Amino acid sequence: MSMMAIGDLARAGTGGVTTSAKTGGCASSTCGSSEGPSDLAPQIWEKVKDHPCYSEEAHHYFARMHVAVAPACNIQCNYCNRKFDCANESRPGVVSERLTPEQGARKVIAVAQSVPQMSVLGIAGPGDALYDWRRTKATFELVARQLPDIKLCLSTNGLSLPEHVDEIVAMNIDHVTITINMVDPEIGAKIYPWIYFEHKRWTGAEAAQLLHERQMLGLDMLAQRGVLVKVNSVLIPGVNDEHLVEVNREVKARGAFLHNVMPLISEAAHGTYYGLTGQRGPTAQELKKVQDACEGGAKMMRHCRQCRADAVGLLGEDRGREFTLDRLPVLTKVDTAERDAYREEVERKRGAHRAAKASASALIRENSDLRTLTVAVATKGEGLINQHFGHATEFQVYHADGRGVRLLGARRIDEHYCTGGLGEDSALAGIIEILSDVDVLLCAKIGDCPKEELAQAGIEPRDDFAYEFIEASIATLYARRREVARADA
Known part of the structure; x- marks a missing residue:
């Protein structure tokens, strides 16, 4: 492919790209969450195509709440403390307001009117959606009457799951997430101090064994009924890090659709047992190592953001504080015109994105060798390099090699570089540490100072692919380096 063709490919993000109905697909068949319509059975694609947590492609365009x-x-989990909350915290189990089902439904209607990207309503706590089933069910019933286009999903630890499978299916809840951190009760005893089941508190390995059996039974029952199951696992260094490959094999054998291995959050200020006893979380590199080790088993989810239990918006953003009870308008129904128009626009953008990804895959194959390229991207969504370096609160990290371009995950930073128009040196140092294994950083714009410091750290910063498609731009970089290597040979 000529350098002119390579440039045309990278510029596909600016518009004008068309695609046929058969175009699509992920650059890597092992990246399970990123399949397009040509990679999945039609009935599965219909379930996941607008679900940002079950489809890597959808997370560029659709929001959840x-x-x-x-x-x-x-x-009780050693990594959980539901009492703590602050404006800048993002972790499961944390909320600013606990709502009644009626308040919850009112909030959903208000968000749906204001956020046309919203496609999914999830209930993930702040406790357990199935142990508190009466409130969960009532909320879903109220929302389904007003917003039949919203997908319903829930998250659970699985202990109460088997008793509710029939109701889950009857209510058309076709996405369920189960947190499964172990299949070995001895390891489970290090994670769960106790469980409460059949009016009794259980502890130690006996509690973990009971939890394990209930999780496996519930997973089996859901898979047999055609419900898509995502398994979440918290990676706890020194406790279950090596064990998660076995967890991955087991949940795949039982029909899990996706496996999401996510890092332990254990700051001491959160007041969890692990935080107070000094149990550290994994580095980004340690997380990637475990995720890579699980490839070939259950399909890996790489784009999780570990959402709060009251999160609103696209993955990676949280607009929940815009929709507190005191700010909610009183609406009796949602005008769906804007939501319908948004979906039509998304289909157009998706077509262009899939065409660019397919061309990127072809370009990679044409120029493949033993090299690899790791690229961090500042993006606000839609699959584009469209965010200023200084405004980024996270970077999506991609890997390019002979198999194609695939997402490795998102790496959140504690503070963005630009604050009040000025660059923060401490923030830049943290970014460089988080991206220490990255070759190239792509963003819409970057200043001279951070550009120089990133380059000195061995990270090549570039803003010449601004507002272009991510995969196409990375494939172009890969091909250009191949051409340079050929010229030097």
Whole structure:
């Protein structure tokens, strides 16, 4: 492919690209969450195509919201403390307001009117959605009457799951996430101090064994009924890091659709047992190592953001504080015109994105060798390099090699570089540490100072692919380096 053709490919993000109905697909068949319509059975694609947590492609375009209507929980995890909350915190189980089902439904209607990207309502706590089933069910019923186009999904620890499978299926809840951190009770005893089941508190390995059996039974039952199951696992260094490959094999054998290995969050200020006892979380590189080791088993989810139990918006953003009870308008129904128009526009953009990804895959194959390229991207969504370096609160990290371009995950930073128009040296140092294994950083714009410091750290910063498609731009870089290597040979 000529250098002119390579440039045309990278510029596909600016518009004008068309595609046939058969165009699509992920650059890597092992990246399970990123399949397009040509890679999945039609009935599965219809379930996941607009779900940002179950489709890597969808997370560029669609938003989710969680409503905190289920405060009760039947297990204690060493990484959980639902009492703590601050404006800048993002972790499961944390909420600013606990809502009644009626308040939750009111909030969903208000968000749906204001956020046309919203496609999914999830209930993930702040306790357990199934242990607090009465509130969960009532909320879903209220929302389904007003917004039948919204997908319903829930998250659970699985202890109460088997009793509710029939109701889950009857209510058309076709996405369920189960947190499964172990299949070995001895390891489970290090994670769960106790569980509460059949009016009794259980502890130690006996508790973990019971939890394990209930999780496996519930997963089996959901898979047999055609419900898509995503398994979440918290990576705890020194506890279950090596064990998660076995967890991955087991949940795949039982029909899990996706496996999401996510890092332990254990700051001492959060007040969790692990935080107070000094249990550290994994580095980004350690997380990638475990995720890579699981490839070939259950399909890996790489784009998780570990959302709060009251999160609103695209993955990687949280607009929940815009929709607190005191700010909610009183609406009796949602005008769907804007939502319908947004979906039509998304289909156009998706077509262009898929065409660019397919061309990127072809370009990679044409120029493949033993080299690899790791690229960090500042993006606000839609699959584009469209964010200023200084405004980024996270970077999406991609890997390019002979198999194609695939997402490795998102790396959140504690503070963005630009604050009040000025660059923060401490923030830049943290960014460089987080991206220490990255070759290239792509963004819409970057200043001279951070550009120089990144380059000195061995990270090549570039803003010449601004507002172009991510995969196409990375494939172009890969091909250009191949041509340079050929010229030097």
